[in-house]
Amino acid sequence: xxxxxxxxxxxxxxxxxxxxxxxxxxVVAFAANDAWAAQxxxxxxxxxxxxxxxxxWIAIAADGRVTAYTGKCELGQGIQTAQIQLVAxxxxxxxxxxxxxxxxxxxxxxxxxxxxxxxxxxxFNERNLAQAAATARETLVRLAxxxxxxxxxxxxxxxxxxxxxxxxxxSVSYGDLVAGRKLNVVVDSNAKRKAPRDWTVLGTSxxxxxxxxxxxxxxxxxQNVRLPGMLHGAVVRPPSVGATLAAVDESSxxxxxxxxxxxxxxxxxxxxxxxxxxxxxxxxxxKASWKDGPALPPQPEFYDHLRRQPxxxxxxxxxxxxxxMLAKAPTVVRATYLHPYQMHGSMGTSCAVADxxxxxxxxxxxxxxxYPTRSGVAMLLGLPADSVRVVYTRGSGCYGINGAxxxxxxxxxxxxxxxxxxxxxxxxxxxMAWENYGFAYAIDxxxxxxxxxxxxxxDHEAWFASLxxxxxxxxxxxxxxxxxxxxxxxxxxxxxxxEPAGEFRNGSNAAPSxxxxxxxxHAGGAGTITSERVLTHTVRSPFFTGPLRSPSRLQxxxxxxxxLDEIAAQVKADPVEYRLRHLSDPRLxxxxxxxxxxxxxxxxxxxxxxxxGTGVARGRGFGCVLYEGDNGYVAxxxxxxxDRASGRIAxxxxxxxxxxGPVSNPDGMRNQLEGGALQGLSRALGEEVTWDxxxxxxxxxxxxxxxxxxxxxxxxxxVLINRHDVEATGAGETAITVVAAAVGNAxxxxxxxxxxxxxxxxxxxxxxxxxx
Amino acid sequence: xxxITLTVNGRAHTLDVDPATPLLFVLSDDLxxxxxxxxxxxxxxxxxxxIMRGRAxxxxxxxxxxxxxxxxxxxxxxxxxERPHPIQRxxxxxQAAQCGFCLNGVILTAKAFLDQNPKATDAEVQQALSGVLxxxxxxxxxxxxIQRYRNSPAAAAAAAEQEGGGR
Numbered sequence: 001x002x003x004x005x006x007x008x009x010x011x012x013x014x015x016x017x018x019x020x021x022x023x024x025x026x027v028v029a030f031a032a033n034d035a036w037a038a039q040x041x042x043x044x045x046x047x048x049x050x051x052x053x054x055x056x057w058i059a060i061a062a063d064g065r066v067t068a069y070t071g072k073c074e075l076g077q078g079i080q081t082a083q084i085q086l087v088a089x090x091x092x093x094x095x096x097x098x099x100x101x102x103x104x105x106x107x108x109x110x111x112x113x114x115x116x117x118x119x120x121x122x123x124f125n126e127r128n129l130a131q132a133a134a135t136a137r138e139t140l141v142r143l144a145x146x147x148x149x150x151x152x153x154x155x156x157x158x159x160x161x162x163x164x165x166x167x168x169x170x171s172v173s174y175g176d177l178v179a180g181r182k183l184n185v186v187v188d189s190n191a192k193r194k195a196p197r198d199w200t201v202l203g204t205s206x207x208x209x210x211x212x213x214x215x216x217x218x219x220x221x222x223q224n225v226r227l228p229g230m231l232h233g234a235v236v237r238p239p240s241v242g243a244t245l246a247a248v249d250e251s252s253x254x255x256x257x258x259x260x261x262x263x264x265x266x267x268x269x270x271x272x273x274x275x276x277x278x279x280x281x282x283x284x285x286x287k288a289s290w291k292d293g294p295a296l297p298p299q300p301e302f303y304d305h306l307r308r309q310p311x312x313x314x315x316x317x318x319x320x321x322x323x324x325m326l327a328k329a330p331t332v333v334r335a336t337y338l339h340p341y342q343m344h345g346s347m348g349t350s351c352a353v354a355d356x357x358x359x360x361x362x363x364x365x366x367x368x369x370x371y372p373t374r375s376g377v378a379m380l381l382g383l384p385a386d387s388v389r390v391v392y393t394r395g396s397g398c399y400g401i402n403g404a405x406x407x408x409x410x411x412x413x414x415x416x417x418x419x420x421x422x423x424x425x426x427x428x429x430x431x432m433a434w435e436n437y438g439f440a441y442a443i444d445x446x447x448x449x450x451x452x453x454x455x456x457x458x459d460h461e462a463w464f465a466s467l468x469x470x471x472x473x474x475x476x477x478x479x480x481x482x483x484x485x486x487x488x489x490x491x492x493x494x495x496x497x498x499e500p501a502g503e504f505r506n507g508s509n510a511a512p513s514x515x516x517x518x519x520x521x522h523a524g525g526a527g528t529i530t531s532e533r534v535l536t537h538t539v540r541s542p543f544f545t546g547p548l549r550s551p552s553r554l555q556x557x558x559x560x561x562x563x564l565d566e567i568a569a570q571v572k573a574d575p576v577e578y579r580l581r582h583l584s585d586p587r588l589x590x591x592x593x594x595x596x597x598x599x600x601x602x603x604x605x606x607x608x609x610x611x612x613g614t615g616v617a618r619g620r621g622f623g624c625v626l627y628e629g630d631n632g633y634v635a636x637x638x639x640x641x642x643d644r645a646s647g648r649i650a651x652x653x654x655x656x657x658x659x660x661g662p663v664s665n666p667d668g669m670r671n672q673l674e675g676g677a678l679q680g681l682s683r684a685l686g687e688e689v690t691w692d693x694x695x696x697x698x699x700x701x702x703x704x705x706x707x708x709x710x711x712x713x714x715x716x717x718x719v720l721i722n723r724h725d726v727e728a729t730g731a732g733e734t735a736i737t738v739v740a741a742a743v744g745n746a747x748x749x750x751x752x753x754x755x756x757x758x759x760x761x762x763x764x765x766x767x768x769x770x771x772x
Numbered sequence: 773x774x775x776i777t778l779t780v781n782g783r784a785h786t787l788d789v790d791p792a793t794p795l796l797f798v799l800s801d802d803l804x805x806x807x808x809x810x811x812x813x814x815x816x817x818x819x820x821x822x823i824m825r826g827r828a829x830x831x832x833x834x835x836x837x838x839x840x841x842x843x844x845x846x847x848x849x850x851x852x853x854e855r856p857h858p859i860q861r862x863x864x865x866x867q868a869a870q871c872g873f874c875l876n877g878v879i880l881t882a883k884a885f886l887d888q889n890p891k892a893t894d895a896e897v898q899q900a901l902s903g904v905l906x907x908x909x910x911x912x913x914x915x916x917x918i919q920r921y922r923n924s925p926a927a928a929a930a931a932a933e934q935e936g937g938g939r
Contacts, residue, residue, distance in 0.1 A: 076871025076908055207867060214872030215860040215879065217807030217847030224806045232801075257790065277790070277797045280813075347819060347873040347907040348811055397871030397908045428812040667867055671913065675870055678909035701816040701905065709878065710902025713911045 047110040047371060048386070054139065054185050056109050057132030058087070064160045064175035066091055066098045066136075070129055071111025072119040073102040074210070075368065076397040077732050078668040079119050081209045082202075085664060086124055089194055089202040090133030091140075091174075092157040095209070103370035103392030110371040113470060115400070115547060117631055117730020124664060124728045126193060134191035136183075143177050196662040196724035203722075205667035222366045222393040223351040227421040230353065231260055232276040233414035234283035236269040237430050237480070240694035241542060242293015245269065252287035262286065263417040266486035270414045272422055280427065295693045296542050303338050303442040306463040311537035313497035316510045317517055317525070322533040325457035329448025333567050336444050337559035338757040339740075341437040341465075341689035344548055345704060348396030350403030351425035354411035360387040361415070365408040366395025369470060373405055376476040377412045380485060399679070400438070401470055401479070401546035403431045409481035429699040434480040436546025437689050439464045443559035448531075453571035455582055457531035458515050462556065465541030467492070480544060492540040506629025508552035509737070510534050512560035513626055514582040526585035526626045543689070543696070549679065550733040553627060554740065558758060561623040561741030565606065566754065572605040575622045575745065585626060587659050587723075591635040592624050594657035594719050599637035606745070611752035617642045619750025623738030627730070633659040633721075634734035636677070638742035639714070642750045647766025651681055651714040651743065659721040660731040666720055673718040673735045680739025681714070682707040686759050705759075776840045780805070781849030791837035795829075796820045798836045799846060807847030807876050811905070818877025818904035822846050826934060828884035847876045850883070858926035859883050859918070866917040870908035877904045882918045883930075890931035894919060 049056045049069070059067045068087045074080035080100055088095045101107060103114070111122065123129040137157065144162035145152040148170045156165050163171030196203060213219040238245070248269060250262040258278030263270045269288055273279035297305040326332055353364040354377075361381055367373040370390045378385040395404055403426050415422040441464045448457040468478035468489045476482030477489040504517035504524030511517055515532035517525020525532075550557075568578035576596045583589050595601075601620070610617035619642070624635035639653040654677045663669055686705035690698045698704040707713075740758050748754045753768045777786045780803060787802055794813075799805045799822070811819025813832045820832040823845040831839075851857030856864060859879055869875055878901065885900040886892060892900070897918055906914060921927050 076869075076873075078870070207864070208869070210872070211864050211867060211869060212853045212856060212860075214869050215847075215863045215875055216851055216853050216856055217805070217876060218853055219872060220806065221809075221873065223809060224800070224804075226801075226804060275793075275797065276801055277793045345907055347817065347871065347905060348809055394871075396873035399907075425810055428814060428816075671867060671870065671910070674912055675909045678911055679907070682909065700814055701812060706905060706907065707909070707911075708902055709904045709906060709911055709914065710898055710900075711911075712898075713915070716912060 047105065049107065049109045051109040051128070052186050054132055054135050054187050055183055057129055057187070058136045060174050060178045060183070062175050062179045064097065064173050066093060066174070067101060068098060068129065068133070069101050069108045070123065071103055071109050071370070072114045072123055073368070073370070073392045074394060075114060077672055078208055078665060081206055082664045082668060083123060083129060084209060085202045085206050086130055087133045089199055090130065091137050091160070093160050095201055095206050097160060105370050105374045105390045108370070113369040113372065115368050117627065117733045120664065120728050120730050121631065126189070130193060131189060131191060132187045134193050135185065135188045138188065138191045139183060139185050140174055140177060144172050147172050147177060202664050203662065205665055208668070219394065221348070222353065222364050222395050223348055223425060225353045225364045225393060225423065227353060227355060230421040230423055231272050231274060231418060232279040233270050233272045233411060233422045233424040234279035235410050235424065235426065235430055236271065236283050236286050236288055237434055238267065238290050240290070240292055241296060241696070243290040244293070246289040246291050249287040253282040253285050256282050256285065261418050263414050265413055266484060268413060268481060268484040270410060270424070272414050272418050276425065292694060296691055298693070299691055302440065306440070306442050306465055306539055309539035310494035311463065311539045312493060312495045314536050315497045315500045316506065316534035316536070317500055317504060317515065317519055318533045318535070319518060319531050321531050322457055322459050325531040326446060326448045326459065329456055330451050331449040331570065332446060333449065333570055334444070334446045335563055335566055335756060336442065337562060339441040339555040339558060340758060341440045341543065341545070342548060342683055342687045343432060343435055343437050343689055343698070343704060344399045344402040345432065345706060346396040346398055346402045349426040349428055349431040350395065350407040351423065352404070352408040352411040353421060353423040354408070354415040355421040356381060356412060356415040357419070359383065361412060362389045362391065363408050363412055364391050364393045366393060366398065366404045367408055368398065368401065369405065372471060372473045373408050375473040376405070376471045376482065377408060379476050379487065380409055380412055380482065381416050399549040400551065401436045403435055405471055406434070406479040406481040409476060409479070409485070413481070413485060432699045432704060433696040434544070436468060436479060436544040438548030439466060439545050439552060439555060440541070441555040443556065445559055445563040447563070447567055449567060449571060453573060455514065455529050455567060458512060458529050460510065460512065460534040462510065463537045463539060464552065464555070466538050466545050467541035468544040469546040478544070497535060509556045509625060509628065510536055510552070512564070513588060513624065514564060516584070526588050527582050528584050529582060550737045553625070553733070554680070554737045557623065557625045557737045558740040558744065561625070561738060562744045562754070562756065565621070565745040565748065569606050569748070574603045574605055576601055577603060579622065579624060587633050588624060588626050591633045591657040591659050591721065594721060595624070595635035595637050595655055596622070598657065598717060598719050599639070599655040601637060606749040607752040608749045610750055615644060617644060617750035619746045619748070621742045621745025621747070621749055623741035623745065625734070625737050627734045627737055630729070632729040632731055632734040634738060636735065636738045636742045638739070638746045640743060640746040640750060642747055642765065644751065644769055647762035647764070647769065649685060649743070649747065649760055649765060650712055653715045653717070655717045655719070656735050657719040657721065658731065658734055659723060660734070661723050661726045661728040663720055663722045664728065669720060669731050670718050672732050674716045676732065676735035677716050677739055678707070678713060680736035681743065684740035684743050684758055684760055686761060688759050776836055778836070778839055778844060779842065780844045781846060789836055791835060793836050795822070795831040795834045795836045795839045799831060805846050805848060809873060809876055811873070811877070816903070818881055819874060821877040821880040823880055823884045826884065826887065828881045847880060850879070858924055859921040862917040862921040862924070863914070865920060866913045868910055868913035868917040870910050874904070874906040878906060878914050886922055886927050887931050887934045890922070890928050892922065897922065
């Protein structure tokens, strides 16, 4: 085992054990050999780490170093550094005195999945890790008061030492204070957090703790985990969607060098060999025959196909007067927007290492869902969940559910079959042809406009394709390996829409920002339009789908923000002015104004002056959203050029204004805004999953069109509105949500032509210009 | 199988491997190096890049037999956490990464190009990176980091050394 693999296995266990020894706390008795027994029996979901106990989150070693345990892991976006800042801040320590252990089910609390821009809201407001750190500080001060004989109110905390304000010689360090004592307290929901105005570590641009290791090739990714005696597996996926296994000729690879075993379980096929290259070659050479599944719906007709399928329907909001209001509106505007399946397309293909021994298993995985993966692996292996340990280990950026979960299952199945540790890294094709794609959408928009140019009614109806998704704790069949191994995908059941009840929830941004969101007499939306209907139809997808950065939010926002622009153009209103006219949420209005101001937005209707010309046309477009209805405000101005001869779009400048409450790390947030904006641009301009009648055909970087480092990039300017009087929200999915809309609106501003289908490829733009 | 000698980051290794094995697998598995990474196995993304005979090479499509006897530099051969190479320092200064998986290809492709073309314009640098992906899209920071390095005395010195070495 490499030192880091050993470290990954034991660092938390050892440091925790050391802590427990020194503190005397008896939360969990740990020793390398009895760890499994110590866990006892648990249900699928139950973790032996009790989130109510402070010791589950924070450990203080005798040397004063603090180790924090979190269920929210670094996916490449900087949350490791930010969580270290958080703990350091609450404990008045420099950041380099804090170590963070992320998503190891042996030692970390179960915080579900690291996703949905929820890590900041979950761990940085008055709950969980933040509250544990605040509780730790108050506990230490209380202990120090007793130890020093000084009232707690007269103590001050700095650099891991607590001292009397009046007499600094009366002081004690955290390490000395905790050693030999129990810290056995419950996380106190009333423990006082530091106010953002007093922050010295949070709120500053602490450099990424992992940066030097990354740039020097020292960081251990899951792809680098090596165990003694480890073998390598490669999967053999079906040749087409829905195909089932007819026969496998194991002898076809029996004589190949290094081949150890062909593993078959239901429709799952894999080959284990001594070396990765041998496994890949054997997987390619293995003779397997498959029975084709039903033909795929033809891609050119897919959006119409969606509308014809049985659907599960839901209202987000319904004022029940929409048809009547549309009938009497002097002007009705309507448009349909189309968004393709897109993929996570991680830079590295997904990888996992599993060591399945009799009665227990350890899996090193870059899954976003350590505990749910623990349950899924346990189901696949026929083990109790508490016999499986998942050790989160960094992978390539995932942007949602890439192949990390499925490859963890691949490795577990193959390791169980050979009784040795097995590492599996997917091929590029196996990653791309079988991942859980971002949803394809067809979205109809209708609005009525009054005689004064104000929108009086907004009607949203969308169809989107969904299948599988995150496996959660109980559904390994939601990803390809689980399905192939015989586990059911979550069933699809058509259903009629119930009238909205409870409170307005806009988690998928199905409702535009401009409606009032009135449910049960309470208006929870960000806008002023009171005649409102938002109806969604979920249909069964032929491909697996799952969360892809800003899932559904991006697709819906593309439709809403383009449609708002279409209406504004119809009434010859300036797009920014027209937005402000229909918004009620002051924070959303402020980011809209801030983006416009920073971009020196020229107040005028679209299209702009270039639309009537020839050659290269310049234009600007706007987009904004309150992400997930409550999780971050963003507005964007896109400045672009359209080459009318080629249809090519060059994006020159993106200006982003964002309000995500108190900013934990300004440079980290800017990095997210820049990356999100450019990723959004790549998705808007080129990315689309393609297929033929049997199989996915976008299977590498020639057939799935991502921007590269050679592509022209816009200047990205970001304005951070740093509010101290509100809770922190997520910030990783805001910018990407508005890019397609802002660019689509800029194309219209430049040319007078509206492109209502993503991606805005040169061919599509050119054809639209020609059709004008 | 037949023994092959590789010189990686200044150290010679004699390995008994299938000569058709892509160099990447030998580096990452037999030698347990973490710099070169499997991204696509098709030479399309850059994650597996190494510098061989002074040029950026895609190790995932390079049979190990063709690397015999050549000097190979991987990302960990440039500098260490304690003493990063100037181009690595430039990436740290610009905080030019998110997940970091692409850094190997970005840094080594840029380094090999600037060694040969120390006075390259921004557009030429970008052209050299046209086959390199970053799916977190840290593009603008990475390009800034490369420019920062190009404009430093270290880049000119590295280029002069290349020329002096006659490679």
